[in-house]
Amino acid sequence: MSIENQKNKTVWEKVVIARDVHRPKATDYIPLLFENFIEFHGDRCFKDDRALIGGVAYFNSIPITILAQNKGKTLEENLVCNFGMMHPEGYKKAMRLAKQAEKFNRPIITLIDTPGAYPGKGAEERGQASAIAQCLALFSTLTVPVIAIVLSEGGSGGALALSVANKVIMLENAVYSILSPEGFASILYKDETKAKEAAEIMKMTAADLYDVGFVDSIIKEPKNGAQENIVQVVNALIEQVSLDLQECLKMKDEALVRSRNEKFRNIGVID
């Protein structure tokens, strides 16, 4: 939670840590955060998008639904899960499991780690924009608690679709932005190599997003990032998720929807 600590690193250093191949991935966190995870596959329409792991498990003996973006740990895994970049079928799978969670009154916990939604031919043909839009709309109406944990990289609409949450928890060295610093540099400076400079002004760190009102709590990491000591990070996460869940589970359906929407309603308001 300490925001001062973060000032030791430049934003670009955080980007590098967040993207590090050795940084723990969703598959590392799931068995440490939850018990008895059972994975569910498929969107019931086209295919199973492996960039998103979905399923049910227990958190502190409470049944929950997990929706986790997965980049994979080896090159082989990277390819299978498309480096965590989801296709429309991934967002449809997320919606299917979110509705299932609502039906059985289970809180939803999302783990966010993606460079963005996949910009591919098939993704466009199958309605990437439509799938993300529907995901945003659906999550804004869910009558169960939603908690989002930003693990490493939160890239644009692709990450946002799973971030419509009552509580957003972000790791200290994770980054979250409208597009990659490289993309930002190429649009605004017409020069992709100015990514470092772009990162500094993009307000993409946990502290920046806390100030905006999007992030509710920041999880401190070891000096060299979560890759140094995942157990420490997991313990802090369990503590924070427990607090957030306790608070959310006290709320009635309508209050949950209202408070979730108010959070976003108040970001960027005209006078």
Place this chain on the structure above:
Amino acid sequence: MNIFSKRKEQLDRFKAYLHKDQDNQSIKRSVPEIIEVCPSCHGATTKDTLEKNMYVCNTCQHHFTLSADQRIAYLLDKNSFKEIDAHAKSANKDNFTMYQSKLDQAISKTGHNEAFVGGIGKINKHRVCFGVLDSNFIMGSMGYVVGDKITRLIETATKRKCPLILVIASGGARMQEGILSLMQMVKTSAALAQFDKVGGLYISILTKPTTGGVSASFAMLGDIILAEPKAMIGFAGKRVIEKTINETLPEEFQKAEFVLEKGFLDKIVTRQELRKTLSDLLDLHQHRRR
């Protein structure tokens, strides 16, 4: 030399001829830019003809880009439009100097304070909450002011149980506003979900371009989604996709006809038919069984 530049040269000569005797401002005003070249077929048309044809090329049916004011004039009953939140201006919270000058330019170019103009008006006597994005204003991009204005219009429609019609022309989220801009996707989508719950009718009209964070939020959430012919509609930019998959994409990729074929549009409607189509749809939805 391509046909376009040849044509442009001919036109320039023609314009020079028209302007040759004028040396004061009053004459200049009486000889306005009377010729427009179609960006699609390069045919030249007088502005008068184009105006009569709602800025649709007579030769190739290309739909020219329209301003917010033109949209209002073509779709709403005369003098029926009352704008809401017209004063709202972006505060340029991050203090980009380049962004501030872009904003200033866009304001003087369009005569509006932001890329979204919304309010209450009538279509064939049906009262509607109506909004339009103007691509002449920083590509119709959605910063926090645009997002908040749209959200407020949706909330007004929800309160008044009034049909909502949005004409979209936007490159997506406004990069200069960063995360603040991204969050508007959630805000607008959540407001539409509440509008949906009370049974509100939302018709979105997608025009060139409808991409990025705007297509991935309110644009694609219409109960009925219409589009203009050949409108560019998609999530990622074509060049980004080509670079990612290392493949050249066909001409028709992300065009309205392609998007309709893939199942994401209800209907493609020409500009001349649009007002009538909206009026018919509003008629039909008036006769709902409670």
